[in-house]
Amino acid sequence: MAEISSSGLTRRALLGVFAATAVAAAPTYSNAAGFLRGGGDIRRIRMYSGRTGERLDMIYWVDGDYIKDAVNEINHFMRDWRTDQVKTIDLRTVDIMAAAHNLLDVNEPYMLLSGYRSPQTNAMLRRRSRGVAKNSLHMKGQAADLRLASRSVNQMAKAAMACRAGGVGRYSRSNFVHMDCGEVRSWGG
Template sequence: MTSPRTGESIDTIYWIEGDYIRDAVREISLFMRDWRTNDVHNIDLRTIDIMAAAHNLMDVNEPYMLLSGYRSPKTNAMLRSRSSGVARNSLHLQGEAADLRLNSRSVGQMFRAASACRGGGVGKYSGSNFVHMDCGPVRTWGG
């Protein structure tokens, strides 16, 4: 993954033969922190799994561009004041969601891959060129 906000990137193996690698998961959570406040929250392993599974289905080498991972309450409130599309109780607040982009795949392709995983919620934001993936109830939205 890369972050357009911080310029950071991460390429890590977080799971081997049925076991999560604790240090790698910690590194992913640090990477997916709220870049506005620098607050770190554990990212739900199910969200990481959905992201990885969708990425594998698309058969790409390009890393995701992470637009938003964990969001602090302060950041979520600020975003809600600017957009009606930000949920009051967003799963980003619990480290259970990510907003992602790939230059080599369309929003529709990413949406279909993530939806095929049937692991949580998938939102298509074509106008903003990103896909939301979360480990909440299985559902889809967007146009």
């Protein structure tokens, strides 16, 4: 699916060049209102999947606009890896993830444990664990379970809760944090 330009570069490579330029040139506004304070004119997400071996490091929003190709790559990356089903991810969740990552001041990418879950995958996980909601926001593409090696569950949860933009679950025993764009609430320990 990679398109080669006349210069021999793929669309992804061109987007990467653009992103690197935007990162270097874009100012940030640390007093910006809302949960994306410090986000400035760009929003970036960095993740990897231990399940698929895939990595994602991309600017997905510039000067008030989401970048369509970047959003499509995020949707694919956050797919249900068990069924290979892709769903449109609610960008409010991605914004919360990016804002929390920015507040944590780390270069390390998130490890994505779970993004979109098909109803079949969610039902299977419910049979195995009491902690899986019947009507999980994962099935709507509105949630992500994330881990950082360099930050504790509490540190990640506090950063996500500081966004005051959705649900935050602490799963200390399993070493991950759930972030979603649903009602503002928190749980776990």
